[in-house]
Amino acid sequence: MAGMARSPRIIAGIVAVALAAGAAAAFAIVWQPAIAAIEPPPPASFDPAVVKRGRELAALGNCSSCHTVRGGQDFAGGVPVPTPFGVVFSSNITPDPETGIGRWSEEAFGRAMSSGVNREGQHLYPTFPYDHFTNVTDEDDRALYAFLMTRPPVDAVARPNELVFPLDQRPIIAGWKLLFLRRETFQPDPAKSAEWNRGAYLVDGLAHCGACHTPRNALGAERVSAQFAGGEADNWHAYALNDRAHAPVPWNTESLYAYLRNGWHPDHGTARGPMAEVVSNLSTVPDTDVRAIAIYMTDVSGAAKPERDRSAVLAQAESAPAQGDPTGAAIYVAACASCHESGRPLPYGGVNLALSTAVTSPDPRNLANLILAGVPAVAGERSPIMPGFADSMTDAQVTSLLNYLRTRFSKEQPWTDVEKTVADARRTQTALLQTSIGPRNVPADPSQRDQP
Amino acid sequence: MMTLKVNGQENHIDADPDTPLLYVLRDDLKLNAAKFGCGLGQCGSCTVIVDGKAVLSCVTPLVLLEGKQVTTLEGLGTVSAPAPIQRAFMEEQAAQCGYCIAGMMMRAQALLLRNPKPTDAQIRAELQPNLCRCGTHMRILRAVHRAARLMDTADASANERSGQ
Structure with missing residues (x-):
């Protein structure tokens, strides 16, 4: 009897110890200490050379895309980032002491970058891509800190996130990190060139290309097994960049470099939507960094197949009989062909649509967005432009056009659910056009180059 | 043959469905307010109103206009009674x-x-x-x-x- 009585007690004891240990472990993971607030450091206390380097790094990291509302003040936050779990609003990263990061020490900033924890010790949502920023060196974090702490402070209170319960509880993020946050930092591959390694460091780290171009799992983490297989960005499809990329003419280092530098390439087309902002930001960074990104990414996407060069793709498109949706064909002939078959190369003519990844992509959203919103001119730049057709085409007409373009210019299966795609695109593009004054692809301000 | 409603009047137009609206307005209907500028939808001189929205008539083929209302400058007012x-x-x-x-x-x-x-x-x-x-x-x-x-x-x- 005594033995019988003892064993439940032992089990209870073991359970209690296990629970306590679990709780302690969970506490250790969840609880992060606050880092003491500081008086905002005066801008003059930072080395201008470090600040200048920080400016280039912030452009490489595309920080302004999420942290600056269009037409609003730089880095003041408030941009809604839609996720499957609700809307996360970006934070104010100006050095305002009350609403920004003015009271953050360099240590607190570095911890946020590498671990996704704010100065007060709260976990940050992984919409802030610290799963990439773990790769950023301490030296680069210091330069970014110097750049941000020398910006004009803006008094702007962050909007509360609109997330579903229980995801609005920040301690839950600790569990997400346990599952998905790899804390090892970037290690160079000695078998590869210095440029390749520089590209890998930027792409997988600060530039966080995979945040959009890699698909995410049900819990919103990038799928490691499908790196660069194509993902989501703000109602646009971020194309696959791996060996399954859909570009009719495969990318090479030269074409990718030119595309990232100029925002367009005659064999591929024009950067639109969120990618236009990326290119705009990249226009302020050194050529060597853009080239390094191009070198690394073309290695990721694999060697070009010789049978798919530009002339082969165009010749094949010429020989294919015109067919498909007759309404779409008439729209194409009258509204599109005068530019897209003009024979004028980009940026003065439209890209031949047989070369367009928007047509061969499995997702028709980008083409729908483009047809509706067009490509606005970039002030002061030699850039492609296209009128938007939102006001002259009904959803049914855009649908006919999309179906025609898919049949005429690609050998892929027809898209499904095109009508719904068009209706969604009209909603999001209309919202975009009405909330923004001025074009989405703000040109880089050349007067700011080389400035601290 | 299609029916095109311009400035409240129905017109029977004998033109291919891919004909730009601008050509029909100027050549067939003799409504010359809308201008041919670039022909590529990049200058705006051909702008007319279709169902209340500004549209570039040089890149708007007839096939898009079935059942829609076109308004040109001539439809807004006249020399003696300007809008x-x-x-x-x-x-x-x-x-x-x-x-x-x-x-x-x-x-x-x-x-x-x-x-x-x-x-x-x-x-x-x-x-x-x-x-x-x-x-x-x-x-x-x-x-x-x-x-x-x-x-x-x-x-x-x-x-x-x-x-x-």
Whole structure:
């Protein structure tokens, strides 16, 4: 009897110890200490050379895309980032002491970058891509800190996130990190060139290309097994960049470099939507960094197949009989062909649509967005432009056009659910056009180059 | 053969469905306010209103216009009875060579239909697709504001007359 009585007690004891240990472990993971607030450091206390380097790094990291509302003040936050779990609003990263990061020490900033924890010790949502920023060196974090702490402070209170319960509880993020946050930092591959390694460091780290171009799992983490297989960005499809990329003419280092530098390439087309902002930001960074990104990414996407060069793709498109949706064909002939078959190369003519990844992509959203919103001119730049057709085409007409373009210019299966795609695109593009004054692809301000 | 509704009148048009609206307006219907500028939808001089929205008629084929209402500058007012937008452009002397002005007025009219009191920034953003090489932009801005005021008082006096 005594033995019988003892064993439940032992089990209870073991359970209690296990629970306590679990709780302690969970506490250790969840609880992060606050880092003491500081008086905002005066801008003059930072080395201008470090600040200048920080400016280039912030452009490489595309920080302004999420942290600056269009037409609003730089880095003041408030941009809604839609996720499957609700809307996360970006934070104010100006050095305002009350609403920004003015009271953050360099240590607190570095911890946020590498671990996704704010100065007060709260976990940050992984919409802030610290799963990439773990790769950023301490030296680069210091330069970014110097750049941000020398910006004009803006008094702007962050909007509360609109997330579903229980995801609005920040301690839950600790569990997400346990599952998905790899804390090892970037290690160079000695078998590869210095440029390749520089590209890998930027792409997988600060530039966080995979945040959009890699698909995410049900819990919103990038799928490691499908790196660069194509993902989501703000109602646009971020194309696959791996060996399954859909570009009719495969990318090479030269074409990718030119595309990232100029925002367009005659064999591929024009950067639109969120990618236009990326290119705009990249226009302020050194050529060597853009080239390094191009070198690394073309290695990721694999060697070009010789049978798919530009002339082969165009010749094949010429020989294919015109067919498909007759309404779409008439729209194409009258509204599109005068530019897209003009024979004028980009940026003065439209890209031949047989070369367009928007047509061969499995997702028709980008083409729908483009047809509706067009490509606005970039002030002061030699850039492609296209009128938007939102006001002259009904959803049914855009649908006919999309179906025609898919049949005429690609050998892929027809898209499904095109009508719904068009209706969604009209909603999001209309919202975009009405909330923004001025074009989405703000040109880089050349007067700011080389400035601290 | 298709039926095209322009300025409230139905017209039977014998043209291919891919014919740009601009060609039909100018060549078949002799409505010459809309101008051919670039033919590529990049200058705005061909702007007309279709179902209340500003549309570039040089890149709008007939096939898109089945069942829609087209309004050209001729449909807004006449020389003896100009519409508020036309009066405003005349009173501000907003034209120099005038080639872009019909398109400017049509896009401004579409804006005022949607937003009767636009700000400077809204007018600038709206008229961005329309180019003027003479540099009358400041007068055009003033003319659109003036048209907004004229439309406002026109509405008010119309309401007074109808006893509202």
